[in-house]
Amino acid sequence: MSKQINVALIGNPNTGKTSVFNALTGLKQKVSNYPGTTVDKKEGVCKLPRGLKAHIIDLPGTYSLNASSLDENVVVELLLNKTDKNYPDVAVIVTDVENLKRNLLLFTQIKDLRIPTVLVINMADLMKRRGISLNIPLLEEKLNTRIALISTRQNLGIDSLKEIINNYKSISTDPCLDTSRIDPEYFDNLKQAFPNQDLYKLWLVISQDANFGRMSRKTLDIEKFKTKSISELKRLQQKETIKRYQFINSVLKVGQTIDTTKATGLRARLDRILTHKVWGYVIFFVILLTIFQAIYDWATVPMDFIDGAFASLSHWLKTVLPAGIATNLLAEGIVPGLGGILIFIPQIAFLFLFISVLEESGYMSRVVFLMDRVMRRFGLSGKSVVPLISGTACAIPAVMATRNIENWKERLITILVVPFTTCSARLPVYLIIIALVIPEGRFLGLSYQALSLMFLYILGFGSAVFSAFLLDKVLKIQRKSYFVIEMPNYKIPLFRNVLITVVEKTKAFVFGAGKIILAISIILFVLASTGIGRQFNNADYIVRMEVAGENLSEEEIETRIASHKLEHSLIGVAGKAIEPVIQPLGYDWKIGIAIICSFAAREVFVGTLATIYSVGQDDEDTIKNRMKKEINPVSGVPLFNFASGISLLLFYAFAMQCMSTLAIVKKETNSWLWPMAQLVFMTALAYLVALIVYQFLK
Amino acid sequence: MTVADLKKGESGIITDSSSDEIPLKLLEMGCLPGNEVELIQTAPFNDPLYLNINGSHVAIRHRIAALIQIEKADE
Numbered sequence: 001m002s003k004q005i006n007v008a009l010i011g012n013p014n015t016g017k018t019s020v021f022n023a024l025t026g027l028k029q030k031v032s033n034y035p036g037t038t039v040d041k042k043e044g045v046c047k048l049p050r051g052l053k054a055h056i057i058d059l060p061g062t063y064s065l066n067a068s069s070l071d072e073n074v075v076v077e078l079l080l081n082k083t084d085k086n087y088p089d090v091a092v093i094v095t096d097v098e099n100l101k102r103n104l105l106l107f108t109q110i111k112d113l114r115i116p117t118v119l120v121i122n123m124a125d126l127m128k129r130r131g132i133s134l135n136i137p138l139l140e141e142k143l144n145t146r147i148a149l150i151s152t153r154q155n156l157g158i159d160s161l162k163e164i165i166n167n168y169k170s171i172s173t174d175p176c177l178d179t180s181r182i183d184p185e186y187f188d189n190l191k192q193a194f195p196n197q198d199l200y201k202l203w204l205v206i207s208q209d210a211n212f213g214r215m216s217r218k219t220l221d222i223e224k225f226k227t228k229s230i231s232e233l234k235r236l237q238q239k240e241t242i243k244r245y246q247f248i249n250s251v252l253k254v255g256q257t258i259d260t261t262k263a264t265g266l267r268a269r270l271d272r273i274l275t276h277k278v279w280g281y282v283i284f285f286v287i288l289l290t291i292f293q294a295i296y297d298w299a300t301v302p303m304d305f306i307d308g309a310f311a312s313l314s315h316w317l318k319t320v321l322p323a324g325i326a327t328n329l330l331a332e333g334i335v336p337g338l339g340g341i342l343i344f345i346p347q348i349a350f351l352f353l354f355i356s357v358l359e360e361s362g363y364m365s366r367v368v369f370l371m372d373r374v375m376r377r378f379g380l381s382g383k384s385v386v387p388l389i390s391g392t393a394c395a396i397p398a399v400m401a402t403r404n405i406e407n408w409k410e411r412l413i414t415i416l417v418v419p420f421t422t423c424s425a426r427l428p429v430y431l432i433i434i435a436l437v438i439p440e441g442r443f444l445g446l447s448y449q450a451l452s453l454m455f456l457y458i459l460g461f462g463s464a465v466f467s468a469f470l471l472d473k474v475l476k477i478q479r480k481s482y483f484v485i486e487m488p489n490y491k492i493p494l495f496r497n498v499l500i501t502v503v504e505k506t507k508a509f510v511f512g513a514g515k516i517i518l519a520i521s522i523i524l525f526v527l528a529s530t531g532i533g534r535q536f537n538n539a540d541y542i543v544r545m546e547v548a549g550e551n552l553s554e555e556e557i558e559t560r561i562a563s564h565k566l567e568h569s570l571i572g573v574a575g576k577a578i579e580p581v582i583q584p585l586g587y588d589w590k591i592g593i594a595i596i597c598s599f600a601a602r603e604v605f606v607g608t609l610a611t612i613y614s615v616g617q618d619d620e621d622t623i624k625n626r627m628k629k630e631i632n633p634v635s636g637v638p639l640f641n642f643a644s645g646i647s648l649l650l651f652y653a654f655a656m657q658c659m660s661t662l663a664i665v666k667k668e669t670n671s672w673l674w675p676m677a678q679l680v681f682m683t684a685l686a687y688l689v690a691l692i693v694y695q696f697l698k
Numbered sequence: 699m700t701v702a703d704l705k706k707g708e709s710g711i712i713t714d715s716s717s718d719e720i721p722l723k724l725l726e727m728g729c730l731p732g733n734e735v736e737l738i739q740t741a742p743f744n745d746p747l748y749l750n751i752n753g754s755h756v757a758i759r760h761r762i763a764a765l766i767q768i769e770k771a772d773e
């Protein structure tokens with residue numbers, strides 16, 4: 001094996017770590033989670049000159065080594081644990097040339113840990129416009145390190161960065177600051193007790209108590225040194241911070257000049273409109289409308305195409321493959337099941353595209369600013385807006401996006417209500433049912449169908465906010481509330497970053513859901529094509545006896561036989577057993593099966609119906625047309641009529657049907673209580689609303 | 699006077715930010731005595747406040763802003 005070194009990319013949020021990471025590793029990256037957390041861990045490999053290979057980790061953004069969130073905690077834990085297999089041989093601190101002063105704070109902290117530390121000053125392309133000039137050799141001397149001045153946007157300086165990483169051994173590991181100066185007596189005692197330990201590291205371990213306080217790997221026995229109160233610790237941390245800034249100021253005073261006449265007013269001008277008390281909200285609303293319009297309009301074309309293509313594929317498979325159980329499984333189980341998930345790709349991709357553009361451009365922070373006060377009224381935080389918007393793509397990343405909400409109560413409420421927002425897994429259910437039961441026609445130029453969809457989105461947000469309001473009243477959690485959000489400068493998103501996000505998230509979604517759907521469609525197929533008892537095994541004879549008097553074509557008789565068999569198959573029996581529970585909602589047993597399967601994941605609904613309706617069918621019909629033809633055996637009206645359709649829509653709007661979300665909520669809240677509460681409460685609500693609406697409309 | 703008393707566009711010099719309730723993160727972003735703070739924008743009801751603290755652009759809630767002591771910068 002060739003030698004490989006560990007390189008950790010560290011830096012404040014929005015300095016361009018991920019861009020540097022992408023530039024170094026290209027598409028050769030792997031995303032996983034830090035053990036026991038849902039914090040994203042991005043790893044990749046970069047070939048350095050002279051055959052050395054670098055294993056690169058993109059760490060979550062952090063402002064300092066005094067962790068105040070789970071994300072930051074991951075960074076601190078890694079850097080404090082020399083035995084971790086990812087412990088960096090070299091730390092690359094990514095900074096933004098516009099915020100060098102603040103970014104250098106983290107640099108000095110990491111350097112004080114005596115890790116070889118390279119300084120990357122990114123966004124060099126902005127220097128001219130902002131009137132910033134840097135004396136790199138002088139800065140290198142003062143900071144005692146090597147500096148790479150780069151621009152990932154213009155692909156400048158990446159090679160010199162690789163060269164510097166390659167020579168990491170020549171970088172001095174002397175600290176910037178003598179931490180013990182903030183309280184000489186205390187640090188003297190520490191030094192005597194742990195003569196072999198690095199003082200700054202000790203201080204960090206001790207002072208984490210004043211911060212996030214979730215160090216999981218206690219490497220040192222420092223209990224008896226916890227003689228200082230939280231408030232004393234904070235005072236010392238403040239002192240330390242001031243000392244660090246004094247050092248940084250003295251360095252930048254000579255190493256950086258800023259021509260303030262060049263400071264552009266673009267940011268100020270944009271902020272004046274985008275955070276305006278009236279226009280800010282109007283613009284936000286227009287952006288949201290545009291997104292929904294785009295998802296509905298642009299995505300339906302490829303979706304219809306995928307739907308049709310899978311119907312033809314099933315048909316085609318049957319004609320070219322030898323008849324038999326394997327062919328049937330493929331054409332009637334797997335292919336329709338997969339079609340039911342692949343149909344989402346256009347919409348998911350669009351949603352992630354919009355969300356990542358909003359995030360990358362810096363606009364999302366403005367929304368947080370605008371919405372904080374309003375959201376607080378409902379027990380949420382301005383920062384809840386981001387999860388609620390991402391929730392329209394998928395609740396899983398949305399729950400994870402709550403991580404930067406500082407206040408635990410606000411964060412918990414956000415996590416609990418996010419699953420109400422209309423995630424993309426609900427879309428296919430909505431789309432197909434809306435197409436079946438909502439009449440075509442227009443109101444003020446907008447189609448009834450589009451309006452219905454919009455209503456469902458509003459309903460999702462509305463129930464999220466309303467439940468938050470209730471939870472805020474019910475939950476008795478007192479936590480100090482604080483809220484700090486950085487307002488980054490506006491940027492035109494880097495195409496490569498957006499593309500990688502969209503591809504990655506879509507892939508994760510399709511493969512994640514694809515696995516469940518594949519498994520379910522195989523199980524369903526088997527259950528639907530086996531049965532016990534006379535009714536199933538002698539279906540052919542029984543049906544022919546029954547219809548003997550009627551004048552039916554052979555084809556019609558075949559269809560009757562197929563549905564008779566399905567009804568008496570294992571799945572039919574199971575479906576019939578639960579029918580009494582769902583009949584008051586207007587559903588038959590087939591819908592019942594689909595609903596039960598979709599407790600694993602909502603998107604299974606359409607796939608399940610597709611599989612159920614395909615079993616024993618030969619024709620090249622789309623799922624939609626098959627559903628349209630279904631007749632309710634009790635009332636004799638079409639199964640998907642206005643009343644049952646609305647009831648189904650509302651059921652899906654409220655029900656908690658997503659195992660992956662429950663699993664994520666369990667992880668993020670560290671308790672089964674909350675996911676179970678979600679499951680029970682949302683499902684009960686869904687059942688009740690669907691029941692009332694159906695009984696009222698029918 | 700405190701940051702919460704600033705009007706849009708005004709600035710001041712921080713004199714004290716040592717209240718226990720002010721998060722360390724804010725200090726690390728430059729909210730330290732001697733640094734300049736400017737009020738860029740306020741949301742409706744004067745909350746939150748969008749500030750430029752020593753070159754860092756951040757938004758904080760009114761309650762915390764009222765804990766940061768400043769003295770008016772002379773023009």
Ligand SMILES: Nc1nc2c(ncn2[C@@H]2O[C@H](COP(=O)(O)OP(=O)(O)O)[C@@H](O)[C@H]2O)c(=O)[nH]1
Nearest residue numbers: 014015016017018019123151152153360491494
């Ligand atoms: N002008 C400019 N913008 C950049 C550069 N590198 C990254 N950005 C932008 O900075 C923002 C943050 O980048 P990202 O890599 O996501 O930062 P991270 O949060 O540190 O991972 C994005 O909008 C990027 O498009 C650069 O070299 N020049």
Ligand SMILES: [Mg+2]
Nearest residue numbers: 017018019061
């Ligand atoms: Mg990143």
